[in-house]
Amino acid sequence: MTEEQIAYFAGLFDGEGSVSILLTRRGDWKLCCRISNTNREVLQTAKDSFKVGQIGGRNRGGNRKPDFWWHVVGKQAEGFLRAVLPFLVIKKDRAVLALLFRDSINNHHYGLDLTLEEIAFRCKLKERMEVLS
Numbered sequence: 001m002t003e004e005q006i007a008y009f010a011g012l013f014d015g016e017g018s019v020s021i022l023l024t025r026r027g028d029w030k031l032c033c034r035i036s037n038t039n040r041e042v043l044q045t046a047k048d049s050f051k052v053g054q055i056g057g058r059n060r061g062g063n064r065k066p067d068f069w070w071h072v073v074g075k076q077a078e079g080f081l082r083a084v085l086p087f088l089v090i091k092k093d094r095a096v097l098a099l100l101f102r103d104s105i106n107n108h109h110y111g112l113d114l115t116l117e118e119i120a121f122r123c124k125l126k127e128r129m130e131v132l133s
Helices: 003-016 040-050 075-087 092-107 116-132
Strands: 017-023 029-037 054-058 067-073
Touching (some): 003 017, 003 029, 003 040, 003 075, 017 116, 029 092, 040 054, 040 075, 067 075, 075 092
Antiparallel strands (some): 017 029, 029 067, 054 067
């Protein structure tokens, strides 16, 4: 993928995307990135270009256009964020927090047997992310 293409998807993510740190009911921690759009083709291009993620959608009924999203989780989300980070403007701070979170995952797998300090660190990152959203 060219630098120009990566910059394009960074702009799309800045405008139409979101990044979240999630704690599941099972106690697993996850990083999720999503881009929403009414144009499925642009999301399919992102999926094909980065070779990761899933595309979902829904028909909102009435005169409204269908809504689609490209969803990337975990290591795949980390790879996407590392690629687009140099080009981000609006979501740069959130991407940096997300990558700090992924570093904590890479250093200690998911949520299993975490120390209180590790849990507190992840909770703090999650809270900071929510403030920025």
